[in-house]
Amino acid sequence: MDGKFYVTTPIYYVNAEPHLGHAYTTILADVLRRFHHLMGHETFFVTGTDEHGDKVLQAARDHDMDPKQYVDKVSRSFKELWPRLHCEPDRFIRTTDPEHVAVVQAILQRVYEKGDIYFGRYEGLYCTGCERFYTEKELEGGLCPQHRVVPERREEENYFFRMSRYQEWLRGHILENPEFIRPERYRNEALSMLREPLEDLCISRPRARLDWGIPLPFDQRFVTYVWFDALINYVSALGYPDQERFSRLWPHAQHLIAKDILKPHGIYWPTMLKAAGIEPYSHLNVHGYWNVDASKMSKSLGNVVRPLDLVEKYGVDPFRYFLIREMTFGLDANFSETALVQRLNADLANDLGNLLQRTLTMARRYCEGKVPPAHPGEGLDEEVRVKAGEMVDNYKREMARLGTHRALMGVWELIGLANRYIDRTEPFRLAKDPSRRQRLENVLYHALEVNRLLSLVLWPVMPSSASEMSRQLGLRAPG
Numbered sequence: 001m002d003g004k005f006y007v008t009t010p011i012y013y014v015n016a017e018p019h020l021g022h023a024y025t026t027i028l029a030d031v032l033r034r035f036h037h038l039m040g041h042e043t044f045f046v047t048g049t050d051e052h053g054d055k056v057l058q059a060a061r062d063h064d065m066d067p068k069q070y071v072d073k074v075s076r077s078f079k080e081l082w083p084r085l086h087c088e089p090d091r092f093i094r095t096t097d098p099e100h101v102a103v104v105q106a107i108l109q110r111v112y113e114k115g116d117i118y119f120g121r122y123e124g125l126y127c128t129g130c131e132r133f134y135t136e137k138e139l140e141g142g143l144c145p146q147h148r149v150v151p152e153r154r155e156e157e158n159y160f161f162r163m164s165r166y167q168e169w170l171r172g173h174i175l176e177n178p179e180f181i182r183p184e185r186y187r188n189e190a191l192s193m194l195r196e197p198l199e200d201l202c203i204s205r206p207r208a209r210l211d212w213g214i215p216l217p218f219d220q221r222f223v224t225y226v227w228f229d230a231l232i233n234y235v236s237a238l239g240y241p242d243q244e245r246f247s248r249l250w251p252h253a254q255h256l257i258a259k260d261i262l263k264p265h266g267i268y269w270p271t272m273l274k275a276a277g278i279e280p281y282s283h284l285n286v287h288g289y290w291n292v293d294a295s296k297m298s299k300s301l302g303n304v305v306r307p308l309d310l311v312e313k314y315g316v317d318p319f320r321y322f323l324i325r326e327m328t329f330g331l332d333a334n335f336s337e338t339a340l341v342q343r344l345n346a347d348l349a350n351d352l353g354n355l356l357q358r359t360l361t362m363a364r365r366y367c368e369g370k371v372p373p374a375h376p377g378e379g380l381d382e383e384v385r386v387k388a389g390e391m392v393d394n395y396k397r398e399m400a401r402l403g404t405h406r407a408l409m410g411v412w413e414l415i416g417l418a419n420r421y422i423d424r425t426e427p428f429r430l431a432k433d434p435s436r437r438q439r440l441e442n443v444l445y446h447a448l449e450v451n452r453l454l455s456l457v458l459w460p461v462m463p464s465s466a467s468e469m470s471r472q473l474g475l476r477a478p479g
């Protein structure tokens with residue numbers, strides 16, 4: 001890593017309120033930003049809201065609201081949620097922001113003048129929920145794979161992006177850059193999409209049917225297809241094309257997405273960038289779904305988990321810890337309140353809380369609340385010292401490659417070892433024997449040092465709790 005880290009979440013669609021999936025992606029982005037900050041890197045974190053398209057217009061009508069009033073209301077609910085989850089984005093972007101609209105239109109004009117946008121007639125199978133056309137091969141049993149509904153057949157005159165022109169370039173780029181899309185299963189899925197000829201991408205909607213969108217700069221009768229609009233936020237948020245922040249940070253761009261939007265991010269977006277003369281992003285990081293009691297979250301099933309309900313009940317940092325510890329990046333994970341409670345009781349209260357409190361109590365009782373000097377150690381001391389160093393190395397390695405659950409597993413292995421270390425060395429017995437004073441000081445030194453390291457490595461995941469640990473240890477809070 002060369003000292004810069006630009007991380008993005010998808011900009012969230014404003015046809016519904018924030019749920020667990022939104023919270024996980026945004027918390028993960030914040031965790032990674034904090035980790036890279038600890039490593040001394042320049043960081044920039046962007047999230048926001050996607051506010052145009054059919055679904056938004058319909059949602060506004062359902063609420064008997066003007067589209068702009070509706071998107072202002074729902075966008076505000078997203079923006080206000082993130083600080084309450086201890087997430088600190090550097091930029092909250094909206095696709096209705098005037099500067100974003102200007103960048104979208106500038107890129108459209110550039111690609112049009114290059115000859116990569118043309119006018120044509122299209123007939124296909126359209127899913128309103130996805131706001132995209134599907135081929136017969138992409139359907140599952142004749143149904144949209146995401147919404148499980150029969151797409152409607154539509155025929156329209158529209159503008160099309162010559163995505164097919166960049167198919168071989170993209171295939172070569174993915175093959176030459178194994179980490180471009182990760183984990184590997186999603187890289188392979190993107191490559192499988194490229195085995196068949198790519199169809200050109202319909203990038204407009206007639207204003208006679210949909211007026212809520214960004215007008216095409218070269219034909220005011222049409223608005224921009226929502227994906228062509230939304231994806232561009234990743235560069236408009238950096239001030240593309242003129243601001244120095246764009247040239248400095250874009251080469252280090254890392255996108256975080258859920259697996260259902262792999263095609264727009266893994267196929268549409270790189271080809272759009274290539275056509276616009278912009279270098280591709282560095283990494284596309286794809287995570288799985290959160291299932292609730294073994295079923296995918298959906299409004300129709302009534303199992304949507306609302307983050308603030310859990311935060312009010314269990315606290316922000318425990319909620320963040322559970323999400324980051326429970327999901328293996330790239331795989332689906334199961335959410336249940338029972339599992340949350342079990343994890344918090346075992347890991348946070350019994351393991352971490354026990355270690356911190358017994359260490360602080362002994363330090364106050366036996367060393368006047370000061371860090372004692374270290375002395376030549378015994379075998380158990382050396383084991384703790386070595387394992388602490390291994391934990392830090394593993395933590396840095398795993399966090400850098402999104403192995404957050406493995407990083408935390410390593411942290412808790414050290415916590416378990418430190419608790420056993422205290423049990424085996426029995427400081428309360430050592431304190432009764434003046435001849436064992438140096439041994440007592442050595443045990444407490446190593447216990448305090450483990451807690452110091454924990455206050456650092458836990459700060460990205462549990463910033464408030466880790467800062468409180470630092471305060472109790474007499475240290476300056478990380479960050």
